[in-house]
Amino acid sequence: MAGEEQQFLQDYAPREYPSVALTVDLVVFAVTGSTLQAAFVRRGGHPFKGSLALPGGFVGPNEDALTAAWRELEEETGLDLGAHRAHVEQLATYSSPKRDPRMRVVSVAHLALLATDGRTLPALDPGTDSAAAQWLPVYEVLAQETLAFDHREILTAALERLAGKIEYTLAAARLLPGEFALYQLRRVYQAVWNTDKLDAGNFTRKMTGALHDTGRKVARGKGAPAAVFTVRDEYLSPPMIRPAAES
Amino acid sequence: MAGEEQQFLQDYAPREYPSVALTVDLVVFAVTGSTLQAAFVRRGGHPFKGSLALPGGFVGPNEDALTAAWRELEEETGLDLGAHRAHVEQLATYSSPKRDPRMRVVSVAHLALLATDGRTLPALDPGTDSAAAQWLPVYEVLAQETLAFDHREILTAALERLAGKIEYTLAAARLLPGEFALYQLRRVYQAVWNTDKLDAGNFTRKMTGALHDTGRKVARGKGAPAAVFTVRDEYLSPPMIRPAAES
DNA sequence: TCAATAGTGTCTTTCAGACACTATCTC
DNA sequence: GAGATAGTGTCTGAAAGACACTATTGA
Secondary structure, three states, X not given: OHHHHHHXXXXXXXXXXOEEEEEEEEEEEEEEOOEEEEEEEEOOOOOOOOOEEOOEEEOOOOOOHHHHHHHHHHHHHOOOOOOOOEEEEEEXXXXXXXXXXXXXXXXEEEEEEEOOOOOOOOOOOOOOOOOOEEEEXXXXXXXXXXXXXXXXXXXXXXXXXXXXXXXXXXXXXXXXXXXXXXXXHHXXXXXXXXXXXXXXXXXXXXXXXXXXXXXXXXXXXOOOOEEEEXXXXXXXXXOOOOOOOOO | OHHHHHHHHHHHOOOOXXXXXXXXXXXXXXXXXXXXXXXXXXXXXXXXXOOEEOOEEEOOOOOOHHHHHHHHHHHHHOOOOOOOOEEEEEXXXXXXXXXXXXXXXXXXXXXXXXXXXXXXXXXXXXXXXXXXXXXXXXXXXXXXXXXXXXXXXXXXXXXXXXHHHHHHEOHHHHHOOOOEEHHHHHHHHHHHHOOOOOOHHHHHHHHHOOEEEEEEEEOOOOOOOEEEEEEOOXXXXXXXXXXXXXX
C-alpha cells in the first residue's frame, strides 16, 4: 500500500494529484501609542513591483508551517526572538490557483503578535536577501496602499481575527511586556479597534477581574501612578464587546 | 523574473523548496434529535487500518481548497448537494511533516454543516472508490474511538469551532432547513454543546430577536404548535454564552 | 496651584437565568 | 381530562455604559 502510493506520487503527482509549493505569509502586528502597526516589505521585482507585500517564505522539507513562520519571522525582520516576546498562530490558508501568476503557490498565513513597550517599535533589520522590512500603520495601509497578491485579503483577515480575539481573550497583552499598566492595555485595544471610545474607568473594572496586581506602581509623567499587572486568566468572561464602528 | 522562478522550481523545488501533496479533510456535521453526528470513513488499508478517518482527498491542479472540499463532500458522501443545503468553510491547515507516514501531505481541513430536518440523516452513498462513509455520534467517537492520522485533533478543532461559532452567530441554523421551529434550533445547540441545560423559555426570548417569524405554525405531535422562523440577522448580539461544562 | 491621569462610586439600563404560568395541542 | 409542549410574565442578580468624584502625580 505505502509503496504503491509512493510510486504513484512519483509517476503521476504533477499531472493527476499536483504537488504545490508551500509558503507561509506573516502578518506581524505591534503597537506604538494608540496605533496598530504591521511589518511590510516593498516588492522589488515583478509581479506587483513596487507594491507592499507581507513577509513570508517557503516551508522547508522538515518543517511544519508554524515552525516556518517562526523562522521567517526571525529571518525577514532580523528580530532577536530571544529578546522579544512574540506569539504566532495560524490564520488561514490561501490556495487560489492563480494567486501567484508565476506558479502554483499555496500559502499558510500566520498572525504574529510582537511585544513592545507601547512606545518604540523593534528595529527591523533589512537582512541581506530580502527588501527592507518596515513598520507601517495598518489602517492607513488598508485605506491607501496597493498590496501585492492576495495580501490585502490576508491582512484584513488578520486584523479581523485579532480584533475579534481580544474580545474574549487577553491576546492584547501579547503586544505588551509581561508586566504592564492598564493604560497600556487600553491603548492596545484602541489601536486594534481603531477607536477612542473606551472609558478608562469601566475598562479598569472589566480587566482587573482577569489580571493579577503585582502591587507595584509605574510613574508615567503626568497623573497618578498606575498599578502594574500581569495576566492571570487568558479568557475574559463575559467577553468585552467591541464598540460599534464610528460613523 | 517569472521565467527564472519557474526554472528554479523545475530544477530545485524537490530539494530546496520541496513541493508537497495538498489534500482536504472534511468534518461533516449533521444533527439528529439532540445528537451531533459526523461523517466518518473506516480505513481499509495501512496505515491506521481499521481506524476511523475523516473523508477527504487531493486538491486538483485548478482548484482551490474550498472547491476541492465541496467536490469531495459530494463524491465521498454521495450527497446531492442540489437537494441538501450545506455550508463549507475552512478550518485550519495541518502540515506536520510526519502526519502521514507514507509521504508529505499537507491537509487543509474544512468544516461542513449539512442541513437536515432534525430527525433523519441524509443517506451516505458508499460510492465506488472509497470505504463506506457512515454517520457516527461525535461525542461517542471522541470518547471511545481511535482516529487515523491527526484526525482526532482535526475533529476536536472542528467541534470547538462550531461550538464557539454558534455563540455569536446563527450558524446553528445551517444544520436545519431554511424554515424551522425554535425547538429544532434549541436541539441543535444542545447537540453541539452536549448539554440539556437550555431553558426553552429563555432560549425563545433570546433567539426571536435575530429571527423572522413567518406567521405559520408547525404541529408536532404533543404540545402546542410552534411558530416557524427564518434567519433574519446572522449575528447574535450580545452573544449567547455556552453553559459551563457538566461536572 | 493647576492640569493630567488612575481608579472608585453610583446610577441606569440591559439581559441572562430561574421558574411560574397560561395557552394549545395530542391521546 | 391528562400530559406534553410553546411561549410569556416576572423576579433577581450580573454587568455594561455613562459619568461624577477622589486621589495622586508632575510642572
